[in-house]
Amino acid sequence: MTPxxxxxxxxxxxxxxxxxxxxxxxxxxxxxxxPQAEAIRPNLDPPGHWQPAANYADAVSEGEMLRGLLNSxxxxxxxxxxxxxxxxxxxxxxxRRKSRLVSAAYAVCISGLLLPPAVITxxxxxxxxxxANSRPGMIAVYTGMYLSTSxxxxxxxxxxxxxxxxxxxxxxxxxxxxIFWRIVLPLLRxxxxxxxxxxxxxxxxxxxxxxxxxxxxxxxxxPLNLYQVASAxxxxxxxxxxxxxxxxxxxPMVAVFLVGQRKIVSGITSGAVK
Amino acid sequence: xxxxxxxxxxxxxxPGAPKGVGRLPRAxxxxxxxxxxxxxxxxxxxxxxxxxxxxxxxxxxxSSYHADxxxxxxxxxxxIAEDGSLLRAIRTTLVYxxxxxxxxxxxxxxxxxxxxxxxxxxxFFRAVFFxxxxxxxxxxxxxxxxxxxxxxxxxxxxxTDVPWLGSTTWTLVIVTLIHGWKWMGLSMLIYLAGLKGIPxxxxxxxxxxxxxxxxxxxxxxxxxxxxxxxxxxTTALIGSMNTFDIVQATxxxxxxxxxxxxxxxxFRIFGQGLYAQAxxxxxxxxxxxxxxxxxxxxxxxxREQML
Numbered sequence: 001m002t003p004x005x006x007x008x009x010x011x012x013x014x015x016x017x018x019x020x021x022x023x024x025x026x027x028x029x030x031x032x033x034x035p036q037a038e039a040i041r042p043n044l045d046p047p048g049h050w051q052p053a054a055n056y057a058d059a060v061s062e063g064e065m066l067r068g069l070l071n072s073x074x075x076x077x078x079x080x081x082x083x084x085x086x087x088x089x090x091x092x093x094x095x096r097r098k099s100r101l102v103s104a105a106y107a108v109c110i111s112g113l114l115l116p117p118a119v120i121t122x123x124x125x126x127x128x129x130x131x132a133n134s135r136p137g138m139i140a141v142y143t144g145m146y147l148s149t150s151x152x153x154x155x156x157x158x159x160x161x162x163x164x165x166x167x168x169x170x171x172x173x174x175x176x177x178x179i180f181w182r183i184v185l186p187l188l189r190x191x192x193x194x195x196x197x198x199x200x201x202x203x204x205x206x207x208x209x210x211x212x213x214x215x216x217x218x219x220x221x222x223p224l225n226l227y228q229v230a231s232a233x234x235x236x237x238x239x240x241x242x243x244x245x246x247x248x249x250x251x252p253m254v255a256v257f258l259v260g261q262r263k264i265v266s267g268i269t270s271g272a273v274k
Numbered sequence: 275x276x277x278x279x280x281x282x283x284x285x286x287x288x289p290g291a292p293k294g295v296g297r298l299p300r301a302x303x304x305x306x307x308x309x310x311x312x313x314x315x316x317x318x319x320x321x322x323x324x325x326x327x328x329x330x331x332x333x334x335x336x337s338s339y340h341a342d343x344x345x346x347x348x349x350x351x352x353x354i355a356e357d358g359s360l361l362r363a364i365r366t367t368l369v370y371x372x373x374x375x376x377x378x379x380x381x382x383x384x385x386x387x388x389x390x391x392x393x394x395x396x397x398f399f400r401a402v403f404f405x406x407x408x409x410x411x412x413x414x415x416x417x418x419x420x421x422x423x424x425x426x427x428x429x430x431x432x433x434t435d436v437p438w439l440g441s442t443t444w445t446l447v448i449v450t451l452i453h454g455w456k457w458m459g460l461s462m463l464i465y466l467a468g469l470k471g472i473p474x475x476x477x478x479x480x481x482x483x484x485x486x487x488x489x490x491x492x493x494x495x496x497x498x499x500x501x502x503x504x505x506x507x508t509t510a511l512i513g514s515m516n517t518f519d520i521v522q523a524t525x526x527x528x529x530x531x532x533x534x535x536x537x538x539x540x541f542r543i544f545g546q547g548l549y550a551q552a553x554x555x556x557x558x559x560x561x562x563x564x565x566x567x568x569x570x571x572x573x574x575x576x577r578e579q580m581l
Contacts, residue, residue, distance in 0.1 A: 010395065013388055017402050020455065024417050025405070027427055031420065042420035043430040082316070090313035096305040109314065112321050114508075114567045116516050116560055118328035120540060120553040124336070125324055144320030147313055166304070176306055205410030208518040208537060212544070223412050223519075230416055230523070239420055246413040253408040261401065265463060 032056070032243035039240035052244075059229070059244035067218075068225040075135050075214075075221060076203045079142035083199050084192055086143070087150030092184050094151065095158035106155065112148030117141070119212050126213065138213045142203050150195040157191040158184065193263040197256065204253060222249050325560065332554035338547030350554040359531075359539060363555060364562060367515055367535045370450055371566075374514035377454025379506050382461025387491075389462070390469055400466070404459035411456060415523020418452045422524070439525050442532040449533055453520050457513075461506045468502030469495065497581040504574040511570065515563055536562075 023044070031039050033052040038045075059065060094106040122141055123132065131137030165187070169179050207223040214220060216228060226249060230242050257264060332350050336343045354360040385403050389396040406414065421427045422438035429435055439445050472495060480490045518537040521527065527534035527542065534542075536559040544552040 009388060013395075013399050016385075016388075017399055021402055021405055024421065027420060028417055041425045041430065042423070043427045086313035086316060089309035093305050093307060093310040105310065105314065108322070109317055112317065114512050114563065114571075115321075115325065116556075116563050117321060118324040118553075118556050118560065119537075120544060120549060120556045121324040121327035121331055122320070123544075124327060124331065124549070125320075140316060140320045143316050147317045147321075151313065170304065176304060176309070180309060201407065205412065205519070207410075207412050207522075208541070211541065223410055226410075226412060226416075227522075242416055243420075246409070246416065250409045250413060253410075254405070257401075257404070257408050265400075 028243045028246055031239050032247055034240050036238060036240055039238070042239050055240045055244040056248065059241045059248065062241065063225045063229045063245050064220070065222070065225065065245070065248060068220060068222040071135075071214075071219055072204065072221040072223075075138045075142065076200060078139045079146070079203055080196055080199050082139065082143045083146045083150045084195055087147050087154055087195070088185060088188055088192075089180065090147075091151050091154035091158055092180060095155045096163070106151075110148045110152045112145060113152055117145050117209070119209060122209075123212050132213070133215055133217070133219065135214075135219060138210065138219075141209060141213055142199075142206075145209070146199045146202065149198060153191050153195055154188060157188060161187055190263060190266070193260055197260065197264045200256065201253070328553060328557050328560065331550055332557045334550050336550040336553070338549065346550075350551045354551060354554060359534075360555075360558065362531065363534060363536050363539050364558065366446065366533060367559070367562065368566075369446060370453075370517060370521075370533075370535055371511050371514045373447060373450035374453040374457075374517070375507055375510035377451055378457045378461050378510045378514075379503075381454050381458035382506065383465050385458060385462040386465035386469060390466065400459075400462065403462060406456045407459040409456075411519035412523050414452065414456045415520045418520075419524050422448065440529050442530050445525060445529065446533050449521055449524055450514075452524065453514055453517060456520065457510065461510065464502050464506055465499065468499045472498045500574075500578040500581045504571075504578055507574065508567070508570060512563060512567055515559070515566070 027042060027044060030044065030046055031042050032055055033050050034047040034055075035049050035051055038048055090109060094102060094109070126132040126134075126137045126141075129137075131140065161184075165183055166179050169183055174182070205223055206221075207227055210221050210224050214224065216224060220228070226242070226245050229238070229245055331343075333345060333347055334343045335346045335349070351360075385400075389400050389403075409417075419426070419439065423429075424435065424437050424440065426438075428438065438448055476494055476498070477490065480494050485493065515535075516537065517535055518541065521533050521535055521538055522541070525533045527538040536555055540552045540555050540559075543555065
């Protein structure tokens, strides 16, 4: 290892981290603490007048943040749970049974990994089912969109679990349901962590599909509210509120990541490179 | 289902022994279909059916202006072809996807090589570079608009007056750079896993044979990274064809529609109540993704086997 590399590498890492991640985060942090007059032309100067508390309070009240948080939780949590449980059931069958029909069903079910959701006709269908602008509709759409991911990851994982574990339980007289709930699901724990974070990453920050399915109004999620705060004419230059909102909205994801960091990292990487 | 393999290894079926309970094959008893049915039903109902409907509604006059929906043949496709939006959306989306995939993978690979060893320093900075993945794409877009606006932070630091988001040629490139920035952490993790999977003896052997760092990279590491490249390039290309948030937050499709990718167009036209026309664009997006994805996956898999 050459000395240039030995000292140059950490220096380069620090420089890149500072420029690529530090500068944008610094901009968000300082702007969210500035009064409106200073924030109209965003820059990297520290605030002349500190007022983070007032900005965050404004963002919470004007952006309907608490309602948005509740709305986000009410669609994202059920979607994640459904994606995991339904996905695990399907993955178990796909991993253990072997026939043309099963392979065909598996291929169809993971096609959502590549194919784009047909968002316009989703709206049409939900209207006909009476689910337009409703949380059940949004949950069904998210579940349909992310099932492919969980089925793909989980099928690969179950194939690597020895069948003997299930057989031993079967000898003891366990029914398929009991085997699924007591043996297969607990063994899936590592891949569940990954699937959870992946689905949360997309669903928590999704604004495109939420626009079409939920629209604005009472059921708007956090990202939809952020969009409204940022695009309303009245708040056109309200960078201080936009960034206070961005900070609060991002904190839950960062917290989830910090708590489950090791599992998430190993899960993402082991599923991808096979 | 009669050909279902009985996978019980411990007790090979004695001749004459029943093959399963009653007349059902064993697989059907042990792993019954109904475990898969809820998932199949939701996936079919809310993913496949809309995609099938998407092959019908583009050929109707479905809109917010009248209640009935009548078949109109190729009218919608003709409209979007003649006003130039069809070709423009295809070209913009393909250029966007290509550049975004190049930037995301380039940044990710460089970061993975820089942070390869498992030291405390490196683990900390891996988490730092993963932060943008956790921030929503919409928020990312606003952050970069504040940075790159003509009145924004970058011009104020550099003392310049460059319209970063106002060029009909270069703004598309800048938006794809932002896309690459947002997702580079995910590519980095996957390349790191790929690098970790390279057997140590192989690198040792290359070193003993006198290979320098460059030679080792091109002759040993890069070929061994093939599965990670397949995964990263596929997800980046396909994922960025579905982009919306970053573009909407930075440019909203402008200037002069030069960054108007498929989803931005659909969003705009849907907002005008021209549902069938939006659906036609959605169908074209579907066909473009299929046309890109199939050769891509087949080609990259073949490349893995050749390396």
